[in-house]
Amino acid sequence: MTLAGTLKGVSRDTLRGRVYTELRAAIMKGTFEPGQALTVRGLAEAFGTSPTPVREALQQLVAENALIAEPNRSYRIPRITRDIFLDLRDTRAELEGLAAEKASANITPAAIRKLEQLIDRMSRAIAQQDLKGYLSTNEAFHFAIYEAARAPILLRTIRMLWVQVGPTLNVLFHDLDLVEGLQDNHRAVLAAFSVRDPAAARQAIRNDILAAGDFIAHQPSVFES
Structure with missing residues:
Protein backbone atom coordinates (compact mmCIF):
# COMPACT_ATOMS: atom_id res chain seq x y z
CA MET A 1 0.00 0.00 0.00
CA ILE A 77 -14.26 -0.56 1.52
CA PRO A 78 -17.94 -1.27 0.79
CA ARG A 79 -19.25 -3.84 -1.63
CA ILE A 80 -21.98 -2.01 -3.47
CA THR A 81 -24.95 -3.77 -5.00
CA ARG A 82 -25.10 -4.41 -8.72
CA ASP A 83 -28.08 -2.05 -9.04
CA ILE A 84 -26.16 0.77 -7.39
CA PHE A 85 -23.19 0.09 -9.63
CA LEU A 86 -25.37 0.29 -12.75
CA ASP A 87 -26.84 3.56 -11.50
CA LEU A 88 -23.32 4.89 -10.95
CA ARG A 89 -22.26 3.69 -14.40
CA ASP A 90 -25.11 5.40 -16.18
CA THR A 91 -24.74 8.63 -14.21
CA ARG A 92 -20.99 8.69 -14.81
CA ALA A 93 -21.48 8.15 -18.55
CA GLU A 94 -23.66 11.25 -18.78
CA LEU A 95 -21.67 13.54 -16.50
CA GLU A 96 -18.22 12.50 -17.65
CA GLY A 97 -19.36 12.66 -21.26
CA LEU A 98 -20.50 16.23 -20.58
CA ALA A 99 -17.12 17.05 -19.02
CA ALA A 100 -15.30 15.71 -22.11
CA GLU A 101 -17.59 17.78 -24.33
CA LYS A 102 -16.76 20.91 -22.35
CA ALA A 103 -13.05 20.05 -22.31
CA SER A 104 -12.94 19.91 -26.11
CA ALA A 105 -13.37 23.70 -26.20
CA ASN A 106 -10.72 24.42 -23.58
CA ILE A 107 -8.03 21.77 -23.76
CA THR A 108 -4.54 22.98 -24.64
CA PRO A 109 -1.89 21.34 -26.83
CA ALA A 110 0.18 20.71 -23.70
CA ALA A 111 -2.76 18.92 -22.06
CA ILE A 112 -3.25 16.80 -25.18
CA ARG A 113 0.43 15.82 -25.10
CA LYS A 114 0.01 14.83 -21.45
CA LEU A 115 -2.96 12.65 -22.38
CA GLU A 116 -0.89 10.98 -25.11
CA GLN A 117 1.80 10.18 -22.54
CA LEU A 118 -0.77 8.75 -20.15
CA ILE A 119 -2.16 6.49 -22.89
CA ASP A 120 1.38 5.24 -23.54
CA ARG A 121 1.82 4.56 -19.82
CA MET A 122 -1.42 2.60 -19.74
CA SER A 123 -0.26 0.52 -22.70
CA ARG A 124 2.98 -0.32 -20.89
CA ALA A 125 1.07 -1.23 -17.73
CA ILE A 126 -1.20 -3.54 -19.74
CA ALA A 127 1.80 -5.21 -21.40
CA GLN A 128 3.41 -5.73 -17.97
CA GLN A 129 0.08 -6.78 -16.41
CA ASP A 130 0.58 -4.02 -13.84
CA LEU A 131 -2.99 -3.58 -12.62
CA LYS A 132 -2.35 -0.88 -10.02
CA GLY A 133 -0.16 1.10 -12.41
CA TYR A 134 -2.88 0.92 -15.04
CA LEU A 135 -5.64 2.00 -12.64
CA SER A 136 -3.62 4.94 -11.32
CA THR A 137 -2.79 6.12 -14.83
CA ASN A 138 -6.36 5.60 -16.03
CA GLU A 139 -7.61 7.82 -13.22
CA ALA A 140 -5.02 10.46 -14.10
CA PHE A 141 -6.08 10.33 -17.76
CA HIS A 142 -9.76 10.82 -17.00
CA PHE A 143 -9.29 13.61 -14.52
CA ALA A 144 -6.87 15.49 -16.77
CA ILE A 145 -9.82 15.67 -19.17
CA TYR A 146 -12.38 16.62 -16.55
CA GLU A 147 -10.18 19.34 -15.08
CA ALA A 148 -9.81 20.79 -18.58
CA ALA A 149 -13.61 21.22 -18.67
CA ARG A 150 -13.23 24.15 -16.24
CA ALA A 151 -16.50 23.22 -14.55
CA PRO A 152 -15.78 22.95 -10.80
CA ILE A 153 -19.23 21.77 -9.73
CA LEU A 154 -19.22 19.08 -12.41
CA LEU A 155 -15.70 18.02 -11.42
CA ARG A 156 -16.64 17.78 -7.74
CA THR A 157 -19.67 15.65 -8.59
CA ILE A 158 -17.61 13.29 -10.77
CA ARG A 159 -15.12 12.82 -7.94
CA MET A 160 -17.97 11.86 -5.59
CA LEU A 161 -19.00 9.14 -8.03
CA TRP A 162 -15.47 7.84 -8.60
CA VAL A 163 -14.84 7.41 -4.88
CA GLN A 164 -17.74 4.93 -4.83
CA VAL A 165 -16.82 3.07 -8.00
CA GLY A 166 -12.99 3.11 -7.94
CA PRO A 167 -12.50 -0.15 -6.01
CA THR A 168 -14.67 -2.10 -8.47
CA LEU A 169 -12.21 -1.31 -11.29
CA ASN A 170 -9.81 -3.91 -9.87
CA VAL A 171 -11.56 -6.64 -11.87
CA LEU A 172 -10.77 -5.08 -15.25
CA PHE A 173 -7.58 -7.12 -15.64
CA HIS A 174 -9.68 -10.29 -15.63
CA ASP A 175 -9.90 -9.59 -19.36
CA LEU A 176 -6.81 -8.03 -20.95
CA ASP A 177 -8.54 -7.86 -24.34
CA LEU A 178 -11.11 -5.60 -22.69
CA VAL A 179 -8.55 -3.14 -21.36
CA GLU A 180 -6.80 -3.11 -24.72
CA GLY A 181 -10.15 -2.20 -26.24
CA LEU A 182 -10.64 0.59 -23.73
CA GLN A 183 -7.45 2.13 -25.08
CA ASP A 184 -9.26 2.59 -28.40
CA ASN A 185 -11.79 4.78 -26.58
CA HIS A 186 -8.97 6.78 -25.00
CA ARG A 187 -7.39 7.35 -28.40
CA ALA A 188 -10.79 8.36 -29.79
CA VAL A 189 -11.01 11.09 -27.15
CA LEU A 190 -7.64 12.44 -28.29
CA ALA A 191 -8.72 12.35 -31.91
CA ALA A 192 -11.85 14.31 -31.03
CA PHE A 193 -9.85 16.89 -29.11
CA SER A 194 -7.43 17.34 -32.00
CA VAL A 195 -10.26 18.48 -34.28
CA ARG A 196 -12.32 20.19 -31.54
CA ASP A 197 -15.27 17.84 -31.94
CA PRO A 198 -17.27 18.02 -28.68
CA ALA A 199 -19.85 15.41 -29.69
CA ALA A 200 -17.17 12.86 -30.58
CA ALA A 201 -15.30 13.55 -27.32
CA ARG A 202 -18.48 13.02 -25.34
CA GLN A 203 -19.29 9.78 -27.15
CA ALA A 204 -15.78 8.36 -26.72
CA ILE A 205 -15.89 8.85 -22.94
CA ARG A 206 -19.41 7.42 -22.76
CA ASN A 207 -18.26 4.38 -24.74
CA ASP A 208 -15.31 3.92 -22.39
CA ILE A 209 -17.40 4.03 -19.22
CA LEU A 210 -20.21 1.87 -20.60
CA ALA A 211 -17.84 -0.81 -21.96
CA ALA A 212 -15.95 -1.10 -18.68
CA GLY A 213 -19.19 -0.91 -16.71
CA ASP A 214 -20.86 -3.67 -18.73
CA PHE A 215 -17.92 -5.98 -18.01
CA ILE A 216 -17.76 -5.17 -14.30
CA ALA A 217 -21.54 -5.63 -13.96
CA HIS A 218 -21.08 -9.31 -14.87
CA GLN A 219 -18.41 -9.95 -12.20
CA PRO A 220 -20.40 -11.22 -9.19
CA SER A 221 -17.39 -11.22 -6.84
CA VAL A 222 -17.41 -7.42 -6.85
CA PHE A 223 -20.90 -6.93 -5.48
CA GLU A 224 -22.74 -7.30 -2.25
CA SER A 225 -24.83 -10.47 -2.36
Missing part, protein backbone atom coordinates in the same frame (compact mmCIF):
# COMPACT_ATOMS: atom_id res chain seq x y z
CA THR A 2 1.60 3.26 -1.16
CA LEU A 3 0.26 6.29 0.65
CA ALA A 4 1.56 9.68 1.70
CA GLY A 5 4.75 8.56 3.43
CA THR A 6 5.03 11.30 6.03
CA LEU A 7 2.91 14.30 6.92
CA LYS A 8 4.74 15.48 10.02
CA GLY A 9 5.37 19.11 10.89
CA VAL A 10 2.00 20.58 9.89
CA SER A 11 -1.12 21.54 11.82
CA ARG A 12 -3.81 19.06 12.82
CA ASP A 13 -6.36 20.55 10.41
CA THR A 14 -3.82 20.44 7.58
CA LEU A 15 -2.93 16.85 8.48
CA ARG A 16 -6.55 15.80 8.43
CA GLY A 17 -7.06 17.47 5.06
CA ARG A 18 -4.00 15.85 3.54
CA VAL A 19 -4.82 12.40 4.89
CA TYR A 20 -8.38 12.75 3.59
CA THR A 21 -7.17 13.86 0.15
CA GLU A 22 -4.62 11.04 -0.10
CA LEU A 23 -7.08 8.39 1.07
CA ARG A 24 -9.82 9.59 -1.26
CA ALA A 25 -7.38 9.55 -4.17
CA ALA A 26 -6.26 6.03 -3.26
CA ILE A 27 -9.86 4.80 -3.22
CA MET A 28 -10.59 6.45 -6.57
CA LYS A 29 -7.49 4.86 -8.12
CA GLY A 30 -8.42 1.37 -7.01
CA THR A 31 -5.60 1.07 -4.48
CA PHE A 32 -8.09 -0.76 -2.25
CA GLU A 33 -10.50 -3.50 -3.29
CA PRO A 34 -14.16 -4.06 -2.41
CA GLY A 35 -14.48 -5.57 1.06
CA GLN A 36 -10.92 -4.67 2.10
CA ALA A 37 -10.53 -3.70 5.77
CA LEU A 38 -8.63 -0.58 6.85
CA THR A 39 -7.47 0.21 10.37
CA VAL A 40 -6.67 3.55 11.93
CA ARG A 41 -3.44 2.19 13.32
CA GLY A 42 -2.26 0.73 10.02
CA LEU A 43 -3.06 3.89 8.11
CA ALA A 44 -1.44 6.11 10.74
CA GLU A 45 1.74 4.06 10.37
CA ALA A 46 1.55 4.32 6.58
CA PHE A 47 1.12 8.08 6.74
CA GLY A 48 3.64 8.57 9.53
CA THR A 49 1.17 10.51 11.67
CA SER A 50 -0.94 10.12 14.80
CA PRO A 51 -4.26 8.25 14.73
CA THR A 52 -6.43 11.37 15.22
CA PRO A 53 -6.23 12.95 11.74
CA VAL A 54 -6.55 9.49 10.17
CA ARG A 55 -9.68 8.73 12.19
CA GLU A 56 -11.20 12.11 11.28
CA ALA A 57 -10.43 11.59 7.59
CA LEU A 58 -11.96 8.11 7.69
CA GLN A 59 -15.12 9.45 9.31
CA GLN A 60 -15.42 12.05 6.55
CA LEU A 61 -15.13 9.32 3.93
CA VAL A 62 -17.82 7.31 5.72
CA ALA A 63 -20.11 10.33 5.41
CA GLU A 64 -19.42 10.32 1.65
CA ASN A 65 -20.31 6.60 1.31
CA ALA A 66 -16.72 5.78 0.38
CA LEU A 67 -16.17 3.65 3.51
CA ILE A 68 -18.18 1.68 6.07
CA ALA A 69 -17.45 1.99 9.79
CA GLU A 70 -17.29 -1.42 11.49
CA PRO A 71 -18.29 -2.14 15.12
CA ASN A 72 -14.69 -3.07 15.99
CA ARG A 73 -13.51 0.46 15.11
CA SER A 74 -12.05 -0.61 11.81
CA TYR A 75 -13.29 0.55 8.43
CA ARG A 76 -14.06 -1.29 5.23
